[in-house]
Amino acid sequence: MEANTPARSAGGPAVPAVESVLGYTFRKPELLSEALTHASAVRRSTARHKGRRSNERLEFLGDRVLGLVVAHMLIEHFRADPEGTLALRQDGLVRRETLAGIARKLGVGGWLVVARSEEDGGGRDNPAILADTVEALIGAIYLDGGWQPAESFVRRHWQPLIANAGLPSRDPKTALQEWAQARSLERPAYLVVATDGPPHAPTFQVSVSLPGMPDVTASGSSKRAAEQAAASLMLERLSGMPS
Known part of the structure; x- marks a missing residue:
């Protein structure tokens, strides 16, 4: 039996609540559903998840969008930094732990569609799963609304991290x-x-x-x-x- 989550159905009553936290309303709510679906749920051949796609493709896209927006923000904020220093700063801002921290602030773990076995193993607070889901959400917003809302989402959640970032540690x-x-x-x-x-x-x-x-x-x-x-x-x- 699969775990019940508030955002299982793209058309369910919980979707507006999720969108409210994200600060974005989807034209195609199925993209939100896909972004929140872990591969473990798709591997389970149940009627509930038949035809459902995991968030891996959206994660692939969101990773690229995130990297570009963060790079742009760093260029804006650290105008005197050479490329090597910017690269070190970016590594810290897009690392798994940073993404997982943002996911926890949003409450992503409670929205995930995961297999019962994954949930029992702590999947809802797994840093890798949380980080991948944030990237998938960025990819979903980009596909649904284009560059501007995806960039706005990243800037809203990453700006405090960039503004408060000190000099990067030595390589x-x-x-x-x-x-x-x-x-x-x-x-x-x-x-x-x-x-x-x-x-x-x-x-x-x-x-x-x-x-x-x-x-x-x-x-x-x-x-x-x-x-x-x-x-x-x-x-x-x-x-x-x-x-």
Whole structure:
């Protein structure tokens, strides 16, 4: 049996409430329904979900829209920043944890259409699922209303994050390389050990190695993100060691 959620039916009474929170009224409410449908619900061959499409395609689109709007906002706000610094700022603003935080503020977890097994496993508060759903909502708004409402949605929820953002932290890969160089060690070596997920949204697992240290493995939505995460974990390990 599937979990009941307030936005299961695109034409149900809960849709206006969801739209009120989003600040956007859909011309095609089926797009809202699709954006809130996790793949686990589609995999279940029940009559209720027959013909329903998961939000993966909208997530793919929303990720691109989000990236462009945030890049534009950063160019506007940090007029003196070079490209590398802007890229670091953007990485923090579009990372999974940031998206999941916005999803929780909106209450997205209560709107999701998920399989009972996914719900029982904590899927409604899973950071990956919440982040993907926010991207899908952005994609749905873009398809339904075009660029302006999608941009407005992103600006409304990301502007406080950009306005309050300090200088980005030093790149973990750079910091780790400098740590190794200062001790006359070989440069850190990175290796992709696994790739999971659908082709449009893969997850990479990358290990980093240093002479005399056990390898550290981390994951990310791109090779670069996974390398940065692995370097960060290695730095955490090294921080407790004597210089």
